[in-house]
Amino acid sequence: MNTRDRLSFKNIFVRLPWLRILLIVVAIIWAVLDLSSCTISRVGGSLDVLQVTPMFRHVRTRDLDGKKLIALTFDDGPSEATTPVLLDLLHQKSATATFFMLGSRARSYPDIVKRAEREGHLVASHTMYHQNFATISTGAIKDDIAESRAVFDDILGHYPALARPPYGNINNTVRDNIQAPIILWSVDTLDWKNKDAAAIDEIAHEQAHDGAVVLMHDIYETSIQAVDRLIDEFRDEGYEFVTVSELAKLRGATLNNGVIYYNFRP
Numbered sequence: 001m002n003t004r005d006r007l008s009f010k011n012i013f014v015r016l017p018w019l020r021i022l023l024i025v026v027a028i029i030w031a032v033l034d035l036s037s038c039t040i041s042r043v044g045g046s047l048d049v050l051q052v053t054p055m056f057r058h059v060r061t062r063d064l065d066g067k068k069l070i071a072l073t074f075d076d077g078p079s080e081a082t083t084p085v086l087l088d089l090l091h092q093k094s095a096t097a098t099f100f101m102l103g104s105r106a107r108s109y110p111d112i113v114k115r116a117e118r119e120g121h122l123v124a125s126h127t128m129y130h131q132n133f134a135t136i137s138t139g140a141i142k143d144d145i146a147e148s149r150a151v152f153d154d155i156l157g158h159y160p161a162l163a164r165p166p167y168g169n170i171n172n173t174v175r176d177n178i179q180a181p182i183i184l185w186s187v188d189t190l191d192w193k194n195k196d197a198a199a200i201d202e203i204a205h206e207q208a209h210d211g212a213v214v215l216m217h218d219i220y221e222t223s224i225q226a227v228d229r230l231i232d233e234f235r236d237e238g239y240e241f242v243t244v245s246e247l248a249k250l251r252g253a254t255l256n257n258g259v260i261y262y263n264f265r266p
């Protein structure tokens with residue numbers, strides 16, 4: 001027997017039947033764990049959004065009939081420390097959200113950007129450098145938007161479908177150049193200011209309504225702690241979580257570039 005024979009896979013399997021059994025057992029365990037951990041959000045009306053795990057694709061149908069809808073949105077990320085924690089949480093709870101990411105940060109953490117999209121969330125643009133567009137020149141606005149679009153295109157293979165200018169500051173130059181529908185919000189949790197999960201939770205409950213777009217930031221631990229309880233509580237109250245595009249689609253809204261949207265009430 002020469003060396004090549006001895007090293008071949010076939011030869012190893014013939015001589016070591018336990019290895020074959022072991023590999024089969026490992027494959028079964030892998031499949032079961034993967035199935036149990038996978039959460040696929042959604043299907044409602046004509047929507048069909050998948051969350052895809054590395055090995056398998058599962059579609060878990062979720063009936064949105066009669067549900068109040070809410071879109072959680074997270075600005076200023078991705079953060080290497082906190083965004084993956086939030087993605088884990090959303091995955092575990094089968095909830096989808098919208099991430100208004102900064103191009104500058106997306107460029108640093110492309111894997112987080114890809115993961116968010118792969119898991120059924122909507123990756124949207126919060127511009128490149130978080131400049132206040134109300135105070136910079138037209139040229140600077142155009143440059144920022146062009147650069148951010150290129151970054152997202154490079155990472156995801158397409159431009160972000162929606163945009164949210166920093167501070168919600170919008171002028172005519174922004175409208176004319178942003179090349180996306182502008183999404184603001186109807187519920188401001190002030191999470192960046194109070195940095196307290198209970199306070200964020202309280203504001204969200206006070207202001208929430210069917211079709212709400214909720215402003216949060218995925219760069220604070222306290223915001224993610226708040227999301228952990230918000231999802232369960234709002235579900236108890238008959239809400240379900242969708243991305244902004246899903247919400248718009250379910251409410252029959254047509255999104256146009258340069259137009260501002262605050263919420264999508266029924």
Ligand code: NI
Nearest residue numbers: 075076166167
């Ligand atoms: Ni911001």
